[in-house]
Amino acid sequence: MKRSEIMNMLGKERILGSFFALIVILLLVVAGPAQALEFTITDIPTTNKGDTLSYDIVVNVLDTEQLPLEDTTLIIRSRAGNFDEFRCMVFEDGSFSCTRQKGSDSAPLDPDSSIHITRNNVNGTFGYGYFSGGDLIFHVTWDTPVNLRPGEYGTKLIIESNDHVFSSDEKLFNIITPARPGDRFSIRARGTRSLVNGQELNSQNSLSLYYSNNQREQGQSTLELHGPRNQRLGIIMDNARLIDNSEDEIIIKYRGHGSYNRNNVNFREITIIVDKHTRLVDISGIGDINFQANDLAVTLMAP
Numbered sequence: 001m002k003r004s005e006i007m008n009m010l011g012k013e014r015i016l017g018s019f020f021a022l023i024v025i026l027l028l029v030v031a032g033p034a035q036a037l038e039f040t041i042t043d044i045p046t047t048n049k050g051d052t053l054s055y056d057i058v059v060n061v062l063d064t065e066q067l068p069l070e071d072t073t074l075i076i077r078s079r080a081g082n083f084d085e086f087r088c089m090v091f092e093d094g095s096f097s098c099t100r101q102k103g104s105d106s107a108p109l110d111p112d113s114s115i116h117i118t119r120n121n122v123n124g125t126f127g128y129g130y131f132s133g134g135d136l137i138f139h140v141t142w143d144t145p146v147n148l149r150p151g152e153y154g155t156k157l158i159i160e161s162n163d164h165v166f167s168s169d170e171k172l173f174n175i176i177t178p179a180r181p182g183d184r185f186s187i188r189a190r191g192t193r194s195l196v197n198g199q200e201l202n203s204q205n206s207l208s209l210y211y212s213n214n215q216r217e218q219g220q221s222t223l224e225l226h227g228p229r230n231q232r233l234g235i236i237m238d239n240a241r242l243i244d245n246s247e248d249e250i251i252i253k254y255r256g257h258g259s260y261n262r263n264n265v266n267f268r269e270i271t272i273i274v275d276k277h278t279r280l281v282d283i284s285g286i287g288d289i290n291f292q293a294n295d296l297a298v299t300l301m302a303p
Contacts, residue, residue, distance in 0.1 A: 039168030048178040050146040057138040071160035080151025094119045116141045150244035177244045184212035189281045191296035194225045201227030250274040
């Protein structure tokens, strides 16, 4: 092979190598510092509205990263079908300021004092306006307002750093109405509208429910959904959790097991909502299969 041909080949290899190196650099720039922070949120127990709950958000900052401390936001929000959002800005010196926005995202921001945040440093280094190389722990205490709507809530932490936004996953938990002494009721309901794994059954549906906050008095609760060609979903519900029992509605959650067309199925969550004004019941379930049944008419509600 001639010297000129060898030089041409070497030149092409250098150009190709430079091209690939440039591609790698561009990919790193676009990806940003995705692994610079790791978030962990401790478990949050189911809490009666009006009671106090607490949890920790741990932010692990790598030794090679410097985390600005001026743009940190804690969010707690309702996921129960209504807009209710708490936001807290945590400042560079560890102080914080919180607001509550209720009703819609265009509602006014009201100052809120129900949340308290303590920021601690474990094995990290504080510089001028930044933190690096350790764990930054945000201890959150929330004196839950008595006017919260019972249901599922979520919380997360957001940190903005040099045009990059870091966010924890949203941690979910439940707020419930405190059980009243002797809280118990029976409900029977029937309807025809139902959907199982996207397939309409729309035949005979029946709910038989008994709840007591005294476990020794807890009766069996069942649900049956029927469809054409002998299709049937039968469920036995247990592990009852009363979320709300107000003048307007009853919300109760279960786990459950049963059979669908002779195949065993399990449900990690079944939610039953009873509208006391319309006397209609909506039911949904998540598990091995998903289902919903709507507008079951109450035939018995006692007491």
